Amino acid sequence: MTGTAREIGVGIIGFGTVGSGTAKLLLENAELLRRRVGAPIRLVRVADLDIERDRGVPLPDGLLTTDGFQVIRDPAVHIVVELVGGKTDARDFLFEAIRQGKSVVTANKALLAEHGEEIGKAVTAAGVDIGFEASVGGGIPIIRAMREGLAANRINEVYGIINGTCNYILSRMTDEGKEFADVLAEAQSIGLAEADPSFDVDGIDSAHKLSILVWLATGGTVPPEKIYVEGIRDISAQDIGFAREFGYTIKLLAIAKQTGNGIEVHVHPTMIPSDHLLATVGGSFNAIYVKGDFVGSSLYYGQGAGKLPTASAVVSDVIEIARNIRKGVSGRIPASGYHDHLTGKGTTVSSFADVDFEHYLRFRVIDKPGVLSKIAGVLGSHQISISSVIQKGRRKESAVAIFIVTHHAKEKDMRAALEETDRLPVVLDRTRMIRIENNL
């Protein structure tokens, strides 16, 4: 199909939340899309195993099918939108569409994080395009920012609030002083958290998205399993209260930083200054803070999930690909944003043991003289110096909390020190440690 094309056909596989939002957008904003592309975009086919349930989006007759491959094979479909999720069927649909010479759009972050490079090569080989704007940051056009808007820069640092569920939970804990379990239960009751919330609250989803961001920043892949991940289950109202007192806000940050030897890539709760733009990102919103060598600091903020914002991202890819189809080109921008023809080009991940942070430590100890000096002694023996200490607890209690903020220390030293302090008889629980980022 070339410049003379009268119409560009779209097929959707997966008629769930995002699929129905995408169909709604394609239908309602059809005239706008025509003006954007220079040719009409027509929704040609929609596949889902369940074609009975009413999604509230009235489709023209005859569009629905239960067979995803029928969407792919339809000659009127030029762009296949894969919104099935998961890694099995989705993978089959994606590769089959590419093999059939169809361009593809997907929101499937797990698939991209684990098979991005393979997908990128298949796309290039088949002479088609792939869009995955919806895979990170929902409606935020962060993929485009990385592949195009900031393309002239070496990307030195990325800090992302890229899981809406975690940000919603932490924001409500911060605003209302509630505990994790209570807010999680409420989030589950209103559909903002899954019945099994592990994928979100344990940081796995953030790691998948961070893997994609690193791929776009560097051109090389980092498999999610190489990313150090810590979730938000252990954050207490006490930690958040202490953070506030010291001018910090706790966010689950996905962090990537260029170092002298490779790139640091990690996801964990982080204390950041409360007056930083990222600290003001509330509710289920997402934001990605990116530093480049020429552009300096920049930030992209918006709805990280949801039917309509995600549809906005999916259809932005449909528009981009349709603009290419109209001009008869593909491969203007490779999947990663880089024309690297090396196979298996990974990015070197520097050791997490060498990562350097200030730290917040919360010890639960027996209230008797000499305890602090014992802890300080252990820290000191691991080259960790203390910036401030607060002790809290009623006098009648036998257990009290000691809060310590350290100066910069390496992860490996901190771990060795905590292993040792946690064996002290006066220390009652596993010590809570949260990393502090002052330089973002």
Next chain:
Amino acid sequence: MTGTAREIGVGIIGFGTVGSGTAKLLLENAELLRRRVGAPIRLVRVADLDIERDRGVPLPDGLLTTDGFQVIRDPAVHIVVELVGGKTDARDFLFEAIRQGKSVVTANKALLAEHGEEIGKAVTAAGVDIGFEASVGGGIPIIRAMREGLAANRINEVYGIINGTCNYILSRMTDEGKEFADVLAEAQSIGLAEADPSFDVDGIDSAHKLSILVWLATGGTVPPEKIYVEGIRDISAQDIGFAREFGYTIKLLAIAKQTGNGIEVHVHPTMIPSDHLLATVGGSFNAIYVKGDFVGSSLYYGQGAGKLPTASAVVSDVIEIARNIRKGVSGRIPASGYHDHLTGKGTTVSSFADVDFEHYLRFRVIDKPGVLSKIAGVLGSHQISISSVIQKGRRKESAVAIFIVTHHAKEKDMRAALEETDRLPVVLDRTRMIRIENNL
């Protein structure tokens, strides 16, 4: 030049701050750019009237010329970067380059605001491309967000902090309680404000940029002279102090909103809730807050000016055009982002008189009984009701300040009311009015 091209040549006209930043980027990140584009980007020619002064960017021998047209005519130059500024020579260079079949990149917001449509048509007719990412928001990829990332949306509202000088001045007035004139003088002394600061502090620059944003949001043009503009000269430390007390921060906002009949387009100081993301944009940073019908709220933040951030934006356009040249295409995305073939397609600007805001009013009055009732009476007679009142001033003084916050009122009613109150013998000065935006 098509897919087999070995090299894409760039010529720069104007070797000032942005020109030298652009040259520096093209030279220093040449290998990165090659990986981004799939072909080398070579800086072929640089023109400036002054080719003696050292810009701190060592150019290869023989690149410099005093003749901009020589850059355009050079057959090795495929992309002409116009960074001359102004509206006379810049216009000649731009149109000559287009006529010669060269794609162009410019940061010239005044030229685009006033001749955007004409330039867009010339570009389409000549089969070349134009990039102007650097014209709004410096390094922030907001042009791309509007033309591509959010392209599936009807853009309903835009609120921009798009003049770094004004934001720097207002931020320092807010943080330090200083008066406008003092901060302006300091900003001038460090080069953050021009000797004649009118273009910035009177809001003209913001209006030019807003005109471009509206063009990209709607596909239709709004000439800058149709935009209501009010600068920041009259903002006092007193206003800022009052705003803070009531939970507001004063920003110079460039606002565009779709209404039932056309679009509201205006630039003026605005009180916004201090906990809104836009209120936390400090210093000379820029941010653009955009609401679309599917994406909801989104925000783009970064350096709004400066040698390196602006170069990042200029070269992002060079990359985009080079990606097109490599594939042998142009016109994938028209200048406005819309394929509208109507001539003279303007956007209907709704009357500013009908704009609706809450208002902050500062009256300076003679301190005697009955004054407030007189003022309230006048406001009431124009359908303006009062939300809160504070009176400040020492008892010994004959003049006191009355601060009033109103409920929603139309601009025309507010103007009529203030014309009347300002004629009251008890009112000593022209009353200060600042619009309040609570719903952004």
